[in-house]
Amino acid sequence: MDKVRQIFSIPGLTVAALAQSLLAIKLFPTYYSSESHLRTVALIFLANYAFGAIFWIFLYPNFFSPLRHLPGQKALVSLAHRTLMVTDRPSGDLFLDLVKQYPDEPLLNLTLTRRQVLVTDPKLLADVLVHKCYDFAKPAKIRNFLHHVLGAGLIVLESDHHKFMRKNTMPAFGFRHIKDLYPMMYQKAETLARALRHETAGQTQTVELSTWASKVTIDIIGVAGMGRKLNVVEKGEDPIQTIYESLLEPSREKLLFSMLSFVLGLPVVRWIPWRMNGIFDQLTGSLNDICMPMIREKRQAIEEKGDDHFDILSLLIKSNNFTDVELKDQLLTFLAAGHETTASALTWACYLLAKHPELQTTLRTEVQAAFPGNPLDDPASLATTLESLPFLNGVIQETLRLYPTVPLTLREAQKDTFVNDQPIPKGTTLVLSMWMTNRSPEIWGPQAGECRPERWINDDGKPNQTGGTSSNYDFLTFLHGPRSCIGQGFAKAEMRCLLAMMVLSFEWQLAMKEEDIMPRGVITIKPAKGMYLKLTALNAGEKATM
Numbered sequence: 001m002d003k004v005r006q007i008f009s010i011p012g013l014t015v016a017a018l019a020q021s022l023l024a025i026k027l028f029p030t031y032y033s034s035e036s037h038l039r040t041v042a043l044i045f046l047a048n049y050a051f052g053a054i055f056w057i058f059l060y061p062n063f064f065s066p067l068r069h070l071p072g073q074k075a076l077v078s079l080a081h082r083t084l085m086v087t088d089r090p091s092g093d094l095f096l097d098l099v100k101q102y103p104d105e106p107l108l109n110l111t112l113t114r115r116q117v118l119v120t121d122p123k124l125l126a127d128v129l130v131h132k133c134y135d136f137a138k139p140a141k142i143r144n145f146l147h148h149v150l151g152a153g154l155i156v157l158e159s160d161h162h163k164f165m166r167k168n169t170m171p172a173f174g175f176r177h178i179k180d181l182y183p184m185m186y187q188k189a190e191t192l193a194r195a196l197r198h199e200t201a202g203q204t205q206t207v208e209l210s211t212w213a214s215k216v217t218i219d220i221i222g223v224a225g226m227g228r229k230l231n232v233v234e235k236g237e238d239p240i241q242t243i244y245e246s247l248l249e250p251s252r253e254k255l256l257f258s259m260l261s262f263v264l265g266l267p268v269v270r271w272i273p274w275r276m277n278g279i280f281d282q283l284t285g286s287l288n289d290i291c292m293p294m295i296r297e298k299r300q301a302i303e304e305k306g307d308d309h310f311d312i313l314s315l316l317i318k319s320n321n322f323t324d325v326e327l328k329d330q331l332l333t334f335l336a337a338g339h340e341t342t343a344s345a346l347t348w349a350c351y352l353l354a355k356h357p358e359l360q361t362t363l364r365t366e367v368q369a370a371f372p373g374n375p376l377d378d379p380a381s382l383a384t385t386l387e388s389l390p391f392l393n394g395v396i397q398e399t400l401r402l403y404p405t406v407p408l409t410l411r412e413a414q415k416d417t418f419v420n421d422q423p424i425p426k427g428t429t430l431v432l433s434m435w436m437t438n439r440s441p442e443i444w445g446p447q448a449g450e451c452r453p454e455r456w457i458n459d460d461g462k463p464n465q466t467g468g469t470s471s472n473y474d475f476l477t478f479l480h481g482p483r484s485c486i487g488q489g490f491a492k493a494e495m496r497c498l499l500a501m502m503v504l505s506f507e508w509q510l511a512m513k514e515e516d517i518m519p520r521g522v523i524t525i526k527p528a529k530g531m532y533l534k535l536t537a538l539n540a541g542e543k544a545t546m
């Protein structure tokens, strides 16, 4: 079947049309006069492409595709692409609707051409994400786009190159290293609390939280990632933060640019005379200009004077496994992957706590009891204390479950392969919806859509990591296996520090209409109209009034 697919591909049909044209002109020179050569060639090309279209739209899906027996949609535009356009409800809900129509089906077709499949049964994910993880790569169009923005960092690489980079980067995200970062993260959380107190003038004031969350998370990854104090919370801005903000801002035009790059491919989009091409070039060029000199300076400092810094960049330089360009690509990846994601998670956590004041109070009581004094009085035990708090852990896990910052990902079969015993032809796109799995009533029960931190607390009062489900694959926020999020320990540590600081320093309520809060974005989700909260500053030791 692979040969047949090659023949009916665009290059295959083009070569065939060329050969047929030459043959026709050679065999029937008098029939095709030289004036009509062009017409003949055009007709032959057209006929070949028309036959190709009939093959792919009708013959292949109905008679040849090994996926033809799977139920699902027969749409021209796949549901995965339609989720990029939906504005009036969370896009992941479309998958939940579809699964309701086809309960008990582990795989569902999403297109007429049987080229895109939704994985609905988390048990099948072990094959896709772990056992055959390199058989299923990120689709080339997505990789090209990410490569354009971030360079060849960990997110973009595949196969052996990825294995090498991942193995050599893992130590920088190790358990012990993250523990050492807690005091710095908590200090940054305190800086945020001071800035918000200033904003609220010590009383009650409305603030837009997601912007502040981005500022503090870029400050944290600035120190942890490259040993650089960006101090965006205090100063208001920094060139690196401004560039990332512009790159990731979910404006209509940027969403359209990213969407077209994913659907048509970046090389096609770059041909369009569109100012977005220039904007993306300028933003990514500026990032390179900032990062390259910084890397050279750091490498020189480490070589000449030795270096006692333990930021991720220094650890990677000291490992001697990376060239400067590779370091730059990794750094850009960590800065991008490591700040908007956590900022969004913090924003959604504060939203859930505003919606559920009783949960906010319970969390505050737990954190106040754990830290009768300043948490930084005993920096050595900060990590252990924060990690042991069951309700804090529960709120964080529920936030990550209900609002997975990356709500969807795609994988493309690199060869003919299998998922469980279902053959998957080369080129098939598998759609994995974290939003759908994390909110599935089949897995999480009838209250799947509700925030219930107690799911993550055992009967003995200790935190658990499964939320009461039977398998790891039921919670997909960070994926699993060799391509799972390398920064998940880092992100959770950051959330513990930031949320603990928030409940110790403020109580808050929503300051906007519930219906105006809509998660949106192409790669990560943020509230489309911001997250306005009415914050009331608490004095140290003051109990909340809610």
Ligand code: HEM
Pocket: 154, 155, 156, 166, 221, 333, 334, 337, 338, 339, 341, 342, 345, 404, 405, 406, 409, 410, 477, 478, 479, 482, 483, 484, 485, 486, 487, 488, 490, 491
């Ligand atoms: C709440 C916060 C975060 C969430 C929800 C999240 C989610 C994810 C997901 C779903 C992936 C897999 C994407 C795919 O393969 O399609 C991923 C990969 C990745 N994340 Fe995160 N992430 C978070 C925070 C972070 C942080 C803080 C860092 C770094 C400091 C980071 C660095 C990375 C990197 C480098 C990868 C690529 C890993 C690989 O392919 O080997 N992430 N993340």
